[in-house]
Amino acid sequence: MLKHFGFQSLIMIWLFLSAIQSANTLRIQKGEKREMNYSTNATTIGTNFKGCTNFSAFFTDPQVFLEQVVRNAPMGPMKCKNIEMWKRFKVPDPYQGAMFFAYEQYTFGVTESFDLCESIQIWEEKLQTTCIELLFNSLENDLSSKIQFITQNQTTVYDWINYCNYCRKDIQFSKQNYWNIRDDNVREIIEYFPNQISFCGFGEAGIPFVVGMNQIKLQETGYSFICFCPYQNYYGFKCFGNSRNLTYAIILESLFTSIFAISFLITCLTILLPRAKTSFIQKQYYNILVPMLLCLSQICGVLTQIASLFGTDLAVSICSNLTVIFLGIALVSWEMHWIRLIYFVMQKKRLFSFISYLVPLILFISTILAMLTCIFSVGSVGVEYSLRMADNLSYLLLTLGCLITVVFTVCSIVIYVLLKKVSEVSLINSPVSFHLL
Structure with a gap:
């Protein structure tokens, strides 16, 4: 089971980095101005x-x-x-x-x-x-x-x-x-x-x-x-x-489309289908949540790259944001699973299951509402305002990604420390170590 979670964690980290790239926003800190001739x-x-x-x-x-x-x-x-x-x-x-x-259009x-x-x-x-x-x-x-x-x-x-x-x-x-x-x-x-x-x-x-x-x-x-x-x-x-960078953009977007598509196939064949079979037999439906979220994020990732070539910026924004959101919720769900597991080993009783579902649900609803607010704001103002709102939405998702990463890192360290107290699992074999890397 630990190896299985370790492999799953590598896929989540790989996809998380790919999703952040798909936002494709360039930020440069303003410097001190000097006089121009x-x-x-x-x-x-x-x-x-x-x-x-x-x-x-x-x-x-x-x-x-x-x-x-x-x-x-x-x-x-x-x-x-x-x-x-x-x-x-x-x-x-x-x-x-x-x-x-x-930005690549001309x-x-x-x-x-x-x-x-x-x-x-x-x-x-x-x-x-x-x-x-x-x-x-x-x-x-x-x-x-x-x-x-x-x-x-x-x-x-x-x-x-x-x-x-x-x-x-x-x-x-x-x-x-x-x-x-x-x-x-x-x-x-x-x-x-x-x-x-x-x-x-x-x-x-x-x-x-x-x-x-x-x-x-x-x-x-x-x-x-x-x-x-x-x-x-x-x-x-x-x-x-001009056209040179448009060509580069098409090549880059095609590459990331392939990455998400391959990741989707790997996740389905090695994680989702086996986990779904086991979960339905054992009636432990919570165990299928993380691989389902991973697959959803990969589907949104593919749609993001396709939309960036043939769709609108609004479609790109929605798909890329959903990619990051599903990945973030998958990470939180993974954390909740291990917290429940360690709590059971240490306290000899199960953590109330409703909490395990409630935290990802609150995160999901909050991020969706924030995204919809930005989207409706984009649709209600002028073109240039719309571009600014789309920019703000990118900032929102980048901030969310950074926040999830920090919380995830802290929780992973805590989980690892607690895991060492209740088992002899080494750092190398622990899925927490894969996530920390």
Whole structure:
């Protein structure tokens, strides 16, 4: 029995590490900021941003970017004379149905391009107004409709926001007072317009700008911040090497799909089926709980990897979270089993079985409720808020995983000490030692 539990414990630890990886979130601690030097010479950044001044050196020097990204340095007051943008963008086929965007996704233009600075400047002259007056001083509750009407559907409110931020040299966009804007959507965009270099990723520099979701094929509502990546001259949700990193992501996700699938087969053949047969014969149904949870976590693990290739970020989040939750409950259930066993050996009486079921049940219900709360919160707010909520959900699960690991380690040590008092089981042969490793 001890060897059987030891083998089971190795599978749980292996899967637990795999599940934590599947969250696939990159966290870098913010460092102390230092003053940045901005170039005053007009320079082309990539192929699309031309005649740019007051830009940071990390847009043209990858080494400087790597030094500054860990400090989460500000973007700086960059202004350009010409900015070439696409009118519509397309999401790659693996993400065609995506509602939320994964870091590996990238976009490319599918229609004609246009010069952002020249286009909006012409309309400023025609309308005898400025982007500041139109965006910040307007009394309109629906600026998007108004701008499309007065510009004959030639421009969008997102074009004017990008223009104000990157083209008007006499305006410091980030210092404008946006609290008087009546259009809630526009106020939200301006308030949360990215100003840190880490927004577009930690692999290479990127310039963020906002587009309407109707500018992205198959996306019809809301807005999204995407990036221009000057090192390789492409547009993407993040600057991670475009198609090259997409290929790496597919290979990596396929590898982890295989790991979970193989683990599922091993667990079913070596643990679940034999344990189920014994449990039903002896009517000790509790003994089947841990292998069942392991199998459920492995199934969710496979679904996580499949969803990361062909599904939405919401599906990835739900499946990966369930993977960690089932693994965590399996660990707790395993602990409760051994606590009951040791209690029986030491006290010569059984621990009330209801407690053994109650603890995993409370943990399961609590984590499910927390996850559902985050999911419903994601569905009730805007796109960018949704991404933040998904991020918070990842933090929640990582915290839960760390907490379970700490509690599990402490309990395992206690179990091992007690086990030594009631038996001659060595450290090497104890399943507790496998879990501690």
